[in-house]
Amino acid sequence: xxxxxxxxxxxxxxxxxxxxxxxxxxxxxxxxxxxxxxxxxxxxxxxxxxxxxxxxxxxxxxxxxxxxxxxxxxxxxxxxxxxxxxxxxxxxxxxxxxxxxxxxxxxxxxxxxx
Amino acid sequence: xxxxxxxxxxxxxxxxxxxxxxxxxxxxxxxxxxxxxxxxxxxxxxxxxxxxxxxxxxxxxxxxxxxxxxxxxxxxxxxxxxxxxxxxxxxxxxxxxxxxxxxxxxxxxxxxxxxxxx
Numbered sequence: 001x002x003x004x005x006x007x008x009x010x011x012x013x014x015x016x017x018x019x020x021x022x023x024x025x026x027x028x029x030x031x032x033x034x035x036x037x038x039x040x041x042x043x044x045x046x047x048x049x050x051x052x053x054x055x056x057x058x059x060x061x062x063x064x065x066x067x068x069x070x071x072x073x074x075x076x077x078x079x080x081x082x083x084x085x086x087x088x089x090x091x092x093x094x095x096x097x098x099x100x101x102x103x104x105x106x107x108x109x110x111x112x113x114x
Numbered sequence: 115x116x117x118x119x120x121x122x123x124x125x126x127x128x129x130x131x132x133x134x135x136x137x138x139x140x141x142x143x144x145x146x147x148x149x150x151x152x153x154x155x156x157x158x159x160x161x162x163x164x165x166x167x168x169x170x171x172x173x174x175x176x177x178x179x180x181x182x183x184x185x186x187x188x189x190x191x192x193x194x195x196x197x198x199x200x201x202x203x204x205x206x207x208x209x210x211x212x213x214x215x216x217x218x219x220x221x222x223x224x225x226x227x228x229x230x231x232x
Contacts (some may be wrong), residue, residue: 043207044223104157110144
């Protein structure tokens, strides 16, 4: 059974700092990994999608890396801003006997202090 | 990015009534949509996978007669909570995968629907 863990569970940093969020998964046979953010009471917003054959993806101040063999992904946020405050979730996609399985991490609640 | 619209965003109903939630992919076609339930300060719990033109696949422990899912077209899936009870009160979120005709496979989420059963 796939287990996805995110560390830390909560993080507070001053505005302007660079930070790294971690995501680890126990079964490396994944199809892709996706990072999301969720604001309170809202749905999820897709940030970055990394295919299993890729090592990293970048979008603006965000950079996500994937090391499939070690079961790890990181989300790097540069020059953090108060608007980055949200819960960040990673999710891995797999296929089991023709059925898709998406497993979410436990999330990291990020607070950027102005 | 692609947009998934979910409606209604909030609904309050009396115990025993049924509530329908719609999930639409606005600018792409989705053969597969997913329905989740989220409890306060918890991650998402997958309820079912909605497949266009066929029956939904429910996760273990989810009552298919209680949570009716219909995926009638490539852009619309509906979740109907039948005979709702207060314990069904929750935040329901749908998602759709952009994977039809060369899509990226990226998953997009609706804004969620807050159901309160009195």
